[in-house]
Amino acid sequence: MQKHPDWRDTWPIYLRYTALAVAIVAVLAVVQVRFVYAVEGFPPQLFVIPSAVGLLFGIMLARIRVLASHTHVLRAFAAVTAGTREPEAEDDARAFHRLLEAAAGELDSDEIALFRQGDTGIERLAHWARDPQRPACLIEERATALCTRGVEEPVPRSVPGQELELPAAGRVDLVRVPIDLPEPVVLAACRRGHRTRRPPDPVVRGFLGLCAEWLGMRLERRHQQAIIEEQRARHAREQRRAQTTLASIGDGVLTVDTTGRIDYANPMAARLLHQPVEELTEQPLERVLQLEDENTGRPLDPLPPGAGPPASERGAGADEQVLRRSDGTRLPVQLTVTPVQDTDGTARGHVIVLRDVSEVRDALQHMAYYSSHDDLTGLINRRRFERLIEDALHGARRDGRPHVLCYLDLDQFKLINDTRGHQAGDEMLRQIAGMLRSIMRPQDHLARLGGDEFGILMQDCDIEQGSQMAVGIASEIAGMRFFWEDNVFALSASLGVVPVDGESESTQQLLRHADTACYAAKDSGRNQVRVYTPQDVDLADRAGEMHWVSRIPQAIERGEFELWAQPVLALGDGPPAYQELLLRLRDEHGNPVPPGTFIPAAERYDLMCQLDRWVVETALEWMQDCQARGAELPVIGINISGTALNSEAFPEFLLERVRSAGIPGHRLCFEITETAAVGNLTRTARFMQELRGEGCLFALDDFGSGLSSFAYLKNLPVDFLKVDGSFVKDIEHDPIDLAMVRAIHDISGIVGLTTIAEHVENEHIGNHLRALGIPYGQGYGLAMPAPLAACTPTQAPASVE
Numbered sequence: 128m129q130k131h132p133d134w135r136d137t138w139p140i141y142l143r144y145t146a147l148a149v150a151i152v153a154v155l156a157v158v159q160v161r162f163v164y165a166v167e168g169f170p171p172q173l174f175v176i177p178s179a180v181g182l183l184f185g186i187m188l189a190r191i192r193v194l195a196s197h198t199h200v201l202r203a204f205a206a207v208t209a210g211t212r213e214p215e216a217e218d219d220a221r222a223f224h225r226l227l228e229a230a231a232g233e234l235d236s237d238e239i240a241l242f243r244q245g246d247t248g249i250e251r252l253a254h255w256a257r258d259p260q261r262p263a264c265l266i267e268e269r270a271t272a273l274c275t276r277g278v279e280e281p282v283p284r285s286v287p288g289q290e291l292e293l294p295a296a297g298r299v300d301l302v303r304v305p306i307d308l309p310e311p312v313v314l315a316a317c318r319r320g321h322r323t324r325r326p327p328d329p330v331v332r333g334f335l336g337l338c339a340e341w342l343g344m345r346l347e348r349r350h351q352q353a354i355i356e357e358q359r360a361r362h363a364r365e366q367r368r369a370q371t372t373l374a375s376i377g378d379g380v381l382t383v384d385t386t387g388r389i390d391y392a393n394p395m396a397a398r399l400l401h402q403p404v405e406e407l408t409e410q411p412l413e414r415v416l417q418l419e420d421e422n423t424g425r426p427l428d429p430l431p432p433g434a435g436p437p438a439s440e441r442g443a444g445a446d447e448q449v450l451r452r453s454d455g456t457r458l459p460v461q462l463t464v465t466p467v468q469d470t471d472g473t474a475r476g477h478v479i480v481l482r483d484v485s486e487v488r489d490a491l492q493h494m495a496y497y498s499s500h501d502d503l504t505g506l507i508n509r510r511r512f513e514r515l516i517e518d519a520l521h522g523a524r525r526d527g528r529p530h531v532l533c534y535l536d537l538d539q540f541k542l543i544n545d546t547r548g549h550q551a552g553d554e555m556l557r558q559i560a561g562m563l564r565s566i567m568r569p570q571d572h573l574a575r576l577g578g579d580e581f582g583i584l585m586q587d588c589d590i591e592q593g594s595q596m597a598v599g600i601a602s603e604i605a606g607m608r609f610f611w612e613d614n615v616f617a618l619s620a621s622l623g624v625v626p627v628d629g630e631s632e633s634t635q636q637l638l639r640h641a642d643t644a645c646y647a648a649k650d651s652g653r654n655q656v657r658v659y660t661p662q663d664v665d666l667a668d669r670a671g672e673m674h675w676v677s678r679i680p681q682a683i684e685r686g687e688f689e690l691w692a693q694p695v696l697a698l699g700d701g702p703p704a705y706q707e708l709l710l711r712l713r714d715e716h717g718n719p720v721p722p723g724t725f726i727p728a729a730e731r732y733d734l735m736c737q738l739d740r741w742v743v744e745t746a747l748e749w750m751q752d753c754q755a756r757g758a759e760l761p762v763i764g765i766n767i768s769g770t771a772l773n774s775e776a777f778p779e780f781l782l783e784r785v786r787s788a789g790i791p792g793h794r795l796c797f798e799i800t801e802t803a804a805v806g807n808l809t810r811t812a813r814f815m816q817e818l819r820g821e822g823c824l825f826a827l828d829d830f831g832s833g834l835s836s837f838a839y840l841k842n843l844p845v846d847f848l849k850v851d852g853s854f855v856k857d858i859e860h861d862p863i864d865l866a867m868v869r870a871i872h873d874i875s876g877i878v879g880l881t882t883i884a885e886h887v888e889n890e891h892i893g894n895h896l897r898a899l900g901i902p903y904g905q906g907y908g909l910a911m912p913a914p915l916a917a918c919t920p921t922q923a924p925a926s927v928e
Contacts, residue, residue: 144185145181147185148182148185149178219349223253226342234318236300237257237264238265238317239315240315242314249270264293264296284300299317312346373393377482379482380392380395380479382477385474387413389407389410390409399450427448430477458483459484460481462480462482463482501574503556509575513634519627523629529590531625532641533597536579536649537618539617543609559607571584590658598656601655623640624658625659679725683738690745692912692914692918694910698897699902704881710726730768733770735768739768739771746763746765747784750790750794769802772814798828812842815845829849830850841878847880847881848871848882849905850871852906855885858892859891859892872899881903882901887904892908
């Protein structure tokens with residue numbers, strides 16, 4: 128509350144009235160004694176009683192004056208604020224204006240204003256001026272000192288305008304507004320001019336204090352109303368947001384009270400339950416939410432017993448519980464129940480979230496199906512098939528029950544897939560899968576292992592019965608005809624069969640043995656069945672080759688391959704022709720692996736293209752490194768396999784790499800075997816012509832081994848002719864070999880080629896070759912191979928290839 132003035136503030140009034148009363152009484156006493164009683168002398172002690180009477184009378188008059196002033200101030204304040212007791216009666220601006228006008232009239236002020244001092248500056252909340260046309264004195268720009276002084280004044284005070292940096296104001300009456308806000312508020316009134324005028328007494332200034340109290344209450348009320356309105360608006364926004372969210376989410380939401388009756392349901396809950404929202408409210412939960420176990424049909428209680436945990440998910444029901452709806456349909460659902468409690472822990476009900484998991488369940492079932500089945504044929508895939516083999520193997524070891532594993536590979540699939548497109552190949556696989564599925568026994572398992580390969584697990588049968596069934600399968604496939612557009616294709620398959628018994632080591636070994644037997648059947652003429660037995664030496668060798676199917680790609684990734692170089696030297700005077708690059712492999716322990724161990728496997732299982740790519744990349748990188756060091760580039764010879772030569776992608780890859788490497792073409796010589804060149808003469812000639820356009824050289828390797836005609840030499844742009852070493856190594860003892868070498872050299876000279884003799888193992892062979900006039904030779908008798916990294920450009924020849 129505002130501090131009101133007391134005797135310490137009103138003592139001038141008491142002093143003035145008592146002095147006046149004492150003076151009047153004293154004068155009356157003198158007149159009475161002198162003129163009424165005609166007393167000549169007037170002793171001073173006679174003034175004691177009149178003075179005391181005057182003093183008491185003055186105090187009484189002063190008190191009456193103060194009370195009258197208080198009464199006037201209260202009446203005036205009540206008259207002003209009578210119509211503003213209710214906040215809704217009128218707005219704050221008009222109420223403030225009328226109150227300020229009344230205060231200015233009581234204080235005889237020309238201007239009055241209400242200021243608030245905040246963090247961002249001073250704000251004038253209300254203002255009244257007697258003459259609105261005159262420039263205002265109480266403005267925000269000049270109110271800094273006024274507000275600072277006003278905050279310190281708990282009761283109204285009159286301050287000269289000069290002290291408040293307001294020279295235009297002769298007198299300023301100001302008081303702090305009592306308000307429970309962080310920002311102080313000051314009420315100030317000013318009287319313009321410097322004419323002498325007695326300031327209002329403290330009682331009159333008390334009117335300013337009453338106005339300050341009323342303004343403080345009004346401002347607090349407005350502040351509280353603003354807070355309430357903001358909270359109401361925020362609550363309304365949150366409520367609308369919650370309702371929008373609940374109406375938009377894909378889960379059904381129900382709220383139930385402590386009696387188990389529904390008091391809220393969102394639209395999704397109504398859709399899941401197949402009932403309107405209006406019909407759900409006030410209904411018992413157990414009547415609406417009917418859950419049951421999907422497997423047993425046993426009813427389930429939607430609410431957990433007791434108060435339950437803060438949130439409980441029906442774990443068993445997530446996969447097994449279903450909702451029986453009003454139309455009789457059943458829907459797989461997941462239920463989450465959360466108790467609602469007051470801050471003191473009193474239970475208020477539950478929130479139930481109902482989620483339709485039918486799509487999730489379907490997706491999981493599809494994922495589980497496709498994780499174990501082939502998309503194209505619908506058969507089980509390799510992963511699932513291997514688990515079935517593992518189970519059969521355990522059963523054979525435990526119970527002694529024999530089984531048979533069959534590996535099936537289609538013979539003509541690549542031809543149809545490459546010539547008629549992938550759609551034809553896919554349709555062919557689907558038809559084969561359908562036929563195999565129709566002839567399988569119920570207990571057997573059929574799988575697509577990849578590409579055109581299928582696996583069959585024949586359960587509860589021995590190897591003889593399984594072999595007969597495999598023969599029958601091969602016969603059925605051979606009797607099929609595949610129709611595509613206007614073409615008819617005959618089909619066949621090669622099958623490998625292996626027993627699954629207690630002596631089998633592992634699933635992977637069984638698959639390797641079956642795969643080996645299958646490829647042996649394919650190499651034996653196709654459309655055959657081959658049974659794997661440990662005593663079969665040919666299959667044992669093939670099983671060893673199968674090891675390289677995965678070993679070669681791993682060796683490429685691990686960097687276990689390396690390039691060596693063996694020079695082709697002049698048998699007379701002159702520089703070497705070129706350095707032939709040789710592929711070498713080291714095992715995990717760093718020991719060399721003979722090329723004859725992995726090269727046949729790479730050729731048999733279509734891995735030569737990977738090796739040729741690695742050789743080309745590594746050789747060109749080595750040449751680029753030599754070129755970057757400014758050294759003179761050697762001439763290198765790179766072998767190209769027949770598999771790479773006949774592929775569609777490798778020639779394009781080689782041509783692109785030669786062009787992008789920036790190596791002069793005459794520093795690259797590509798060696799192609801005679802059998803590979805003759806196998807597809809047109810493709811080989813086109814391939815060689817494209818690289819000849821880049822300046823590259825060619826050597827025809829192992830010439831004579833194919834016993835082919837010499838006529839094709841006219842059509843191949845070859846620079847070197849390398850005589851097969853099988854003729855060279857025995858020329859000092861075999862006259863036929865000597866004659867063959869002579870004839871090859873003569874024909875080579877006629878067509879303009881340079882002859883190179885392979886397998887020059889000793890000096891005697893070299894002398895015979897020199898006698899024949901052969902210019903170049905290669906072999907251990909001339910130079911041993913060395914790692915390419917050790918062949919620096921200064922050691923390599925600078926002649927043409």
